[in-house]
Amino acid sequence: MKSLAEYLELAGQAHGHLCAGQVLGVRLAMLGLRELGIDDPIAERKRLVTYVEIDRCVTDAVTLVANCRLGKRALKFRDWGKVAATFVDLKTGRAVRIAAKESSKQTAREMFPELEKEAGQQKAYAVLDDDVLFAKQWVKVEVQPEDLPGFKGPRAVCAACGEGINFKREVVIDGRTLCRSCAGECYYQPSS
């Protein structure tokens, strides 16, 4: 694993700025990897699947350190609005969920009262103990075969729109194979 300083440098570049979220996310992911005994997430990239629970600054740092990308299917998003991530070790079946403690923000703010809020938080997140910042829980995650990186399965075609569907995301309603959009889960409406 790289050092905190090295990861912060990389995280700042990838994310576009260094912020408190980057520091917290780097720390969160480093803790998760350390718990799983994964020392080199780049060399062992096929070993790890990461579930993130928020789409905010912190997530960019978590995925950078864990080396988990959406396009590699090693990153899963659960839109729960929580600063937390679960790291699943496919080799051992072990999984650990690391969540930022609700008190961590306040603790960080109080640590360097002389500094401006964001700067103080950045500095505090870099030095506070893991157990001040995070709650850790060993969990079990059943990653379905079709959710794993490298899954190969038959493609379906939606009976309504004709678009192809991968990874068993089709649904069958009254004997018709449909994509989720045509089955009623659509997030968009035609605009004309």
Ligand SMILES: [Zn+2]
């Ligand atoms: Zn940011």
Ligand SMILES: [Zn+2]
């Ligand atoms: Zn469809």
